[in-house]
Amino acid sequence: MSIQTVGIVGAGQMGNGIAHVFALAGYDVVLNDLSQDSLNKALALIDKNMVRQVDRGSVSASDKDAAQKRISTTLTLTDLGQTDLVIEAATEKEAVKQAIFEDLTPHLKPETILTSNTSSISITRLASRTDRPEKFMGFHFMNPVPIMQLVELIRGIATDEPTFKACSDVVDRLGKTSATSEDFPAFIVNRILMPMINEAIYTLYEGVGSVTSIDTSLKLGANHPMGPLELADFIGLDTCLAIMNVLHDGLADTKYRPCPLLTKYVEAGWLGRKTKRGFYDYRGETPVPTR
Numbered sequence: 001m002s003i004q005t006v007g008i009v010g011a012g013q014m015g016n017g018i019a020h021v022f023a024l025a026g027y028d029v030v031l032n033d034l035s036q037d038s039l040n041k042a043l044a045l046i047d048k049n050m051v052r053q054v055d056r057g058s059v060s061a062s063d064k065d066a067a068q069k070r071i072s073t074t075l076t077l078t079d080l081g082q083t084d085l086v087i088e089a090a091t092e093k094e095a096v097k098q099a100i101f102e103d104l105t106p107h108l109k110p111e112t113i114l115t116s117n118t119s120s121i122s123i124t125r126l127a128s129r130t131d132r133p134e135k136f137m138g139f140h141f142m143n144p145v146p147i148m149q150l151v152e153l154i155r156g157i158a159t160d161e162p163t164f165k166a167c168s169d170v171v172d173r174l175g176k177t178s179a180t181s182e183d184f185p186a187f188i189v190n191r192i193l194m195p196m197i198n199e200a201i202y203t204l205y206e207g208v209g210s211v212t213s214i215d216t217s218l219k220l221g222a223n224h225p226m227g228p229l230e231l232a233d234f235i236g237l238d239t240c241l242a243i244m245n246v247l248h249d250g251l252a253d254t255k256y257r258p259c260p261l262l263t264k265y266v267e268a269g270w271l272g273r274k275t276k277r278g279f280y281d282y283r284g285e286t287p288v289p290t291r
């Protein structure tokens with residue numbers, strides 16, 4: 001099927017980036033969130049990030065303007081009903097995602113493909129609670145979406161081939177590269193990445209190293225572009241904890257036990273960059289380690 005209009009649920013870090021890349025690729029985008037404030041913030045961020053691309057010469061000013069005109073916003077979820085493809089990018093909580101699909105599906109066109117940007121939750125289980133498990137799959141973008149090349153495509157047990165092909169074609173049109181993962185907890189990228197981040201937090205928790213020594217060690221010793229704690233703040237500590245819980249519950253192996261210090265930061269509401277505090281404090285000019 002041909003996809004021209006895309007509905008995005010959730011205008012947070014991921015939702016605004018997804019809207020950005022789809023609009024630049026010529027799709028019409030309808031972006032939904034719970035508050036006008038979130039939608040306004042998302043539009044402002046899209047503008048800021050596109051200005052950066054224009055300044056670098058990777059996008060022309062006229063393409064930027066045309067892309068921004070293709071993005072509309074709404075507080076009414078059912079306004080996404082007439083789109084060809086829906087990407088759910090709301091908070092990483094199964095109950096939240098399930099409620100969104102329950103509210104939205106009665107309003108969808110029969111042919112609309114429904115996808116989730118979840119980092120870890122079972123696609124098969126999410127799909128089974130909709131009216132279209134065969135037209136449901138995982139569409140997992142990486143953060144920051146305009147910069148990261150990979151999109152993980154995840155087939156649920158019922159996903160049909162035309163749906164998979166349509167999503168794979170969309171990734172091509174976005175100029176990105178897809179990798180296919182089977183539907184097991186946290187898929188490929190986070191199955192490997194998140195235990196490393198969790199281990200870095202254990203390393204801090206057990207006093208093996210400070211925030212600075214852990215991040216410096218991995219940057220200079222393993223050639224990682226960001227240290228694991230810096231990366232955790234970037235991803236969002238609530239999202240990191242949610243993914244570790246999915247790995248722990250889904251694979252029933254103690255090696256995935258979330259570090260108690262990660263839980264503590266989330267309990268404090270120190271969720272990383274998005275709340276200006278996590279393993280670093282971002283309220284000043286330069287980030288300062290919080291431990």
Ligand code: NAD
Nearest residue numbers: 010011012013014033034089090091092118119141143235
């Ligand atoms: P975020 O906290 O930045 O944004 C989530 C947004 O969803 C918020 O704006 C919130 O208001 C909105 N929301 C919550 N409930 C909603 C509802 N019922 N209807 C509409 N909007 C709702 O989170 P994020 O980092 O953008 O993560 C979103 C999804 O993307 C999660 O499933 C996460 O696992 C996944 N993901 C995150 C990353 C990452 O690095 N942060 C990477 C890949 C995938």
